[in-house]
Amino acid sequence: MDVNFEGGLVPVITQDADSGEVLMLAYANREAVAATLQTKEAHYFSRSRGALWRKGETSGHRQQVIELRYDCDGDALLYRVRQSGPACHTGAHSCFYRTLSGVPSASLGEVLGLLERVVAERLRELPEGSYVTRLHGQGLGRVAQKVIEEAGESAIAALQEPRKLASEAADLLFHLTILLRERGVALQEVADELHKRHQQRPAH
Numbered sequence: 001m002d003v004n005f006e007g008g009l010v011p012v013i014t015q016d017a018d019s020g021e022v023l024m025l026a027y028a029n030r031e032a033v034a035a036t037l038q039t040k041e042a043h044y045f046s047r048s049r050g051a052l053w054r055k056g057e058t059s060g061h062r063q064q065v066i067e068l069r070y071d072c073d074g075d076a077l078l079y080r081v082r083q084s085g086p087a088c089h090t091g092a093h094s095c096f097y098r099t100l101s102g103v104p105s106a107s108l109g110e111v112l113g114l115l116e117r118v119v120a121e122r123l124r125e126l127p128e129g130s131y132v133t134r135l136h137g138q139g140l141g142r143v144a145q146k147v148i149e150e151a152g153e154s155a156i157a158a159l160q161e162p163r164k165l166a167s168e169a170a171d172l173l174f175h176l177t178i179l180l181r182e183r184g185v186a187l188q189e190v191a192d193e194l195h196k197r198h199q200q201r202p203a204h
């Protein structure tokens, strides 16, 4: 392994493998990295306790490691994980939920990931007064019809009122997310499909 454990520890950036969101920063020693590779569950070294630490051993909020990368000069690691529950001990999804400057922004992956989590929760709990609950109650055919309607409105906006296109496209993505969830298809499957095509035809 070309990782430099100078002083015994190396910083680890942990990233949500699906949304790309940065979840936390921690440290690992050789033992933690070996345990992570062996179990496919994120292990770190706790500097405050001076001990090996498996993420979620007390909270239950484990991290399934999809991929482990190291940087160009081998002095930092990247754990790409599927996070169960919040990553942060405060209950936030990511430890980096505060901004020191400017307005908080979110990446495309983060926004779509959050949208999917909210839609899935609504479909599971069907809270009264929720738009998703009402649409779900009207049946799969109605959800499919809404997707067609919003696709049509997006197309019309592109031709006649381009400044409304982003808003219409947002409606389309929202309803498409509901349709996918209704059929148990994760947005990640859609992303995997696009990624596969891009890799097959990089010039496309």
Ligand SMILES: [Zn+2]
Pocket (backbone or CB within 6 Å): 024, 087, 088, 089, 090, 094, 095
């Ligand atoms: Zn935290």
